[in-house]
Amino acid sequence: xxxxxxKAHHVPLLAVEGLSIPLPAGLDRRFAVENLSxxxxxxxxxxxxxxxxxxxxxxxxxxxxxxxxxxxxxxxxILFRGRDLLAMGEAELQRERGRSIAMVFQEPLSALxxxxxxxxxxxxxxxxxxxGNAAERERRVLALLDYVGLxxxxxxxxxxxxxxxxxxxxxxxxxxxxxxxxAMLIADEPTxxxxxxxxxxxxxxxxxxxxxxxxxxxxxxxxxxxxxDIADRVVVMERGLVVEQGGADDVLNRxxxxxxxxxxxxxxxxxxxxxxPGSEGELLLDVRGLRKTYRSGGGLFSKxxxxxxxxxxxxxxxxxxTLGIxxxxxxxxxTLGRCLLKLTDVDGGEVRFRGQDxxxxxxxxxxxxxxxxxxxFQDPFASLNPRQTIGRILTAGPxxxxxxxxxxxxxxxxxxxxxxxxxxxFDRYPHEFxxxxxxxxxxxxxxxxxxxxxxxxxxxxxxxxxxxxxxxxxxxxxxxxxDLAIIFITHDLRVAAQICDRIAVMYRGEIVExxxxxxxxxxxxxxxxxxxxxxxxxxxxxxxxxxx
Amino acid sequence: xxxxxxxxxxxxxxxxVVIGVVILNFLLIHLAPGDPAAVLAGEAGAGxxxxxxxxxxxxxxxxxLHWQLWTxxxxxxxxxxxxxxxxxxxxxxxxxxxxxxxxxxxxxxxxFSLALGIVLGxxxxxxxxxxxxxxxxxxxxxxxxxxxxxxxxxxxxxxxIHLDWLPPFDMETIGAGYTGWARxxxxxxxxxxxxxxxxxxxxxxxxRLTRASMLEVMGLDFVKTARAKGVPxxxxxxxxxxxxxxLPVFTFASVQAxxxxxxxxxxxxxxxxxxxxxxxxxxxxxxxxxxxLGVFLVTAxxxxxxxxxxxxxxxxxxxxxxxxx
Numbered sequence: 001x002x003x004x005x006x007k008a009h010h011v012p013l014l015a016v017e018g019l020s021i022p023l024p025a026g027l028d029r030r031f032a033v034e035n036l037s038x039x040x041x042x043x044x045x046x047x048x049x050x051x052x053x054x055x056x057x058x059x060x061x062x063x064x065x066x067x068x069x070x071x072x073x074x075x076x077x078i079l080f081r082g083r084d085l086l087a088m089g090e091a092e093l094q095r096e097r098g099r100s101i102a103m104v105f106q107e108p109l110s111a112l113x114x115x116x117x118x119x120x121x122x123x124x125x126x127x128x129x130x131x132g133n134a135a136e137r138e139r140r141v142l143a144l145l146d147y148v149g150l151x152x153x154x155x156x157x158x159x160x161x162x163x164x165x166x167x168x169x170x171x172x173x174x175x176x177x178x179x180x181x182x183a184m185l186i187a188d189e190p191t192x193x194x195x196x197x198x199x200x201x202x203x204x205x206x207x208x209x210x211x212x213x214x215x216x217x218x219x220x221x222x223x224x225x226x227x228x229d230i231a232d233r234v235v236v237m238e239r240g241l242v243v244e245q246g247g248a249d250d251v252l253n254r255x256x257x258x259x260x261x262x263x264x265x266x267x268x269x270x271x272x273x274x275x276x277p278g279s280e281g282e283l284l285l286d287v288r289g290l291r292k293t294y295r296s297g298g299g300l301f302s303k304x305x306x307x308x309x310x311x312x313x314x315x316x317x318x319x320x321x322t323l324g325i326x327x328x329x330x331x332x333x334x335t336l337g338r339c340l341l342k343l344t345d346v347d348g349g350e351v352r353f354r355g356q357d358x359x360x361x362x363x364x365x366x367x368x369x370x371x372x373x374x375x376x377f378q379d380p381f382a383s384l385n386p387r388q389t390i391g392r393i394l395t396a397g398p399x400x401x402x403x404x405x406x407x408x409x410x411x412x413x414x415x416x417x418x419x420x421x422x423x424x425x426f427d428r429y430p431h432e433f434x435x436x437x438x439x440x441x442x443x444x445x446x447x448x449x450x451x452x453x454x455x456x457x458x459x460x461x462x463x464x465x466x467x468x469x470x471x472x473x474x475x476x477x478x479x480x481x482x483d484l485a486i487i488f489i490t491h492d493l494r495v496a497a498q499i500c501d502r503i504a505v506m507y508r509g510e511i512v513e514x515x516x517x518x519x520x521x522x523x524x525x526x527x528x529x530x531x532x533x534x535x536x537x538x539x540x541x542x543x544x545x546x547x548x
Numbered sequence: 549x550x551x552x553x554x555x556x557x558x559x560x561x562x563x564x565v566v567i568g569v570v571i572l573n574f575l576l577i578h579l580a581p582g583d584p585a586a587v588l589a590g591e592a593g594a595g596x597x598x599x600x601x602x603x604x605x606x607x608x609x610x611x612x613l614h615w616q617l618w619t620x621x622x623x624x625x626x627x628x629x630x631x632x633x634x635x636x637x638x639x640x641x642x643x644x645x646x647x648x649x650x651x652x653x654x655x656x657x658x659x660f661s662l663a664l665g666i667v668l669g670x671x672x673x674x675x676x677x678x679x680x681x682x683x684x685x686x687x688x689x690x691x692x693x694x695x696x697x698x699x700x701x702x703x704x705x706x707x708x709i710h711l712d713w714l715p716p717f718d719m720e721t722i723g724a725g726y727t728g729w730a731r732x733x734x735x736x737x738x739x740x741x742x743x744x745x746x747x748x749x750x751x752x753x754x755x756r757l758t759r760a761s762m763l764e765v766m767g768l769d770f771v772k773t774a775r776a777k778g779v780p781x782x783x784x785x786x787x788x789x790x791x792x793x794x795l796p797v798f799t800f801a802s803v804q805a806x807x808x809x810x811x812x813x814x815x816x817x818x819x820x821x822x823x824x825x826x827x828x829x830x831x832x833x834x835x836x837x838x839x840x841l842g843v844f845l846v847t848a849x850x851x852x853x854x855x856x857x858x859x860x861x862x863x864x865x866x867x868x869x870x871x872x873x
Contacts, residue, residue, distance in 0.1 A: 064776055066772055066775055066776060094778045094779075094780060095778065096778070097775065097776055097777065097778035098776065098777040098778030098779075099778060102776070102777075103773075103776040105769060105772070105773060105776075107769060110768060110769035110770060111769045111770055111772070111773045112770055112773065113770040113773075113774070113788050113792070114770070114792065114866075114868060115791050115792055115865070115866060115867070116787075116788070124774075124777060124779065124787075125777045125778070128777065128778055128779045128780065128783065129778060160867045160868070162867070162868045173773075176773075176777065
């Protein structure tokens with residue numbers, strides 16, 4: 001009886017009831033968030049998952065009272081320990097923020113004040129809430145830095161954010177959030193900007209703290225792998241609406257709603273590779289002992305900083321084959337891609353394309369070969385000239401290479417169809433397209449010169465998971481039809497595993513392991529590869545089984 | 549890059565720049581039409597060829613140009629800026645006589661415009677979209693667009709002639725013979741109109757610059773972090789926004805500071821302020837080459853020094869700069 005009545009009077013830590021946030025008129029939908037209800041208990045991790053524009057971050061910001069001025073909730077309540085946050089004035093909210101509710105953001109560099117020492121930024125939370133005196137706050141800062149696993153707190157608290165690595169910055173953000181031991185932590189994509197091994201550490205840290213302090217954590221993410229790693233309960237959002245919520249096991253392994261099933265099906269995963277004819281294709285690219293060193297600074301009173309970005313790298317690529325180059329930020333993978341296309345100087349080694357070493361070639365001598373080697377860039381927003389029509393973008397390369405304009409235009413229309421875009425796109429401008437569509441344009445642009453080798457540098461990293469799946473599929477299909485060789489540079493092992501015939505793992509400028517996915521994943525030889533694979537989020541969850 | 553390396557490199561460059569400026573100015577002046585000997589002889593009332601040739605020989609103007617340049621450069625490097633044709637005194641003494649007056653005026657205008665501009669810009673950004681914001685921004689636009697000499701003339705008309713609040717010209721009351729504090733107060737009174745006139749234009753620029761920069765920084769992520777920490781708005785503006793927003797204002801202030809010595813020609817002329825600006829104007833009219841060159845040299849040196857100081861200040865305000873090199 002007693003437990004039943006206790007349950008009846010149970011007040012959740014957070015209860016969002018019927019929250020609606022209208023969007024300004026003229027946008028593609030009326031509500032950023034519509035009639036959202038969910039609860040969060042102390043000692044629980046609730047993952048809010050969805051693609052970009054689903055309203056998940058908006059929900060998090062609404063709870064913190066941090067919505068931009070032009071957005072105001074029109075209906076609903078946000079009850080924190082039974083008190084409605086939406087009914088509170090700014091002064092009252094200010095007392096709650098930082099003290100009982102804290103927030104961690106996606107981009108730890110921009111989320112920290114660049115001109116303020118990290119120790120001072122942590123101490124400020126206590127200062128503005130009138131906690132302790134200066135000496136006590138200083139001791140607390142040291143304890144917090146130590147608690148979140150940062151080395152040498154005594155000197156680190158005097159460092160400026162730009163001196164720290166991405167993972168260290170996020171640890172500082174977490175230390176800041178924990179300063180006053182809040183009852184609830186809202187984490188908005190806190191690991192999205194981090195490398196996979198760092199992500200694993202930060203996820204582990206958040207989970208550990210949450211258990212130790214009995215905090216309620218609302219964790220916003222787009223990554224189902226992360227959800228599988230840390231969620232107790234899951235809310236799935238699509239275009240402002242909650243389409244499904246429930247226990248993590250239920251949502252992940254027995255998804256009910258069609259959208260959830262689609263999202264889970266799109267999670268990149270290892271494909272069982274039937275022996276593809278790749279290994280028999282003609283040898284197209286043969287890279288031997290490639291080296292690239294960056295030098296910066298230096299003068300009469302100081303030594304220059306020397307970074308070996310690419311150290312003695314050798315590999316081959318055959319026609320019809322996809323070689324994945326996998327590594328974390330700073331591993332040299334993007335520099336390698338730029339070296340292959342001679343977009344940067346090379347300090348040594350050979351790049352043999354169809355038997356000819358392109359390294360010693362002058363820019364003029366190499367120009368005719370450029371059309372055979374093309375690149376698809378990471379950012380589909382920055383890599384297309386906003387002032388040119390798609391048609392202009394697609395024909396500029398061929399026209400520069402001497403193809404008559406009419407022929408180039410006819411070809412461009414074909415390419416649009418080939419990458420799954422409507423031919424009407426020809427006369428439109430990049431801003432009229434979504435990220436995924438723009439990346440299709442980027443691929444069409446690279447294909448316009450009928451290259452034999454395509455270098456895709458993080459080409460799907462900026463895309464939502466469902467769009468990412470489509471673009472990957474497109475690349476694979478184009479490869480089959482055009483017998484392309486693809487070098488696929490990525491930080492995401494799951495993506496590499498899905499589409500690559502062979503994977504090269506880069507670490508500090510070197511290829512530490514090279515082999516087919518089965519070998520790299522199931523029997524990694526190098527210690528770094530082992531660490532990398534162990535850090536893949538949701539490693540023990542099989543999305544294919546969930547939607548089988 | 550280490551600060552020591554930086555300083556060394558910049559000092560070498562600074563010396564080269566100043567030497568380059570001296571050579572360029574020397575050649576430009578001699579390209580311009582007009583002969584100082586002719587002007588001097590004309591004023592002396594004796595325009596005959598013999599006298600002019602004698603004057604030329606006396607000032608070395610009959611030597612080949614490259615020889616004159618070499619002589620001048622040698623002099624500059626040993627601290628000798630030459631001799632004024634007209635005033636018959638060393639150029640360095642003329643400049644040192646006038647420098648305090650100019651520094652007083654331009655430094656006052658600099659401090660006035662920087663302080664007022666930042667305060668107004670912050671206030672306008674803080675109350676973005678309010679009536680106060682509109683008033684400040686409209687005022688800034690008016691002063692930005694109005695020519696300096698007109699503002700100066702109107703200020704004299706209104707505040708000196710009609711209202712008789714402030715003296716219309718010169719640096720102190722002639723013949724009053726004030727000493728000590730009384731003299732300081734007298735100079736201060738004379739300083740108000742030229743300072744405000746000269747400062748209004750820059751105030752307008754600083755106001756607009758500060759406001760725009762503040763608004764940009766207010767939209768950055770770390771400001772949101774500060775709000776999420778429960779930091780009150782006033783403190784966010786002071787501690788987080790202002791320091792980050794001030795860098796572009798600094799950049800422009802260094803441009804203005806570079807003009808401290810030579811930039812107040814108009815204001816000094818209108819208010820009859822006995823400074824470098826007027827010295828330069830008079831020297832130009834009289835083809836007094838050594839004085840002109842001396843003023844240019846001092847101005848260029850100040851610009852170079854101010855730039856150097858600004859770059860060093862940047863490194864103090866923004867710790868990221870030293871790392872970037």
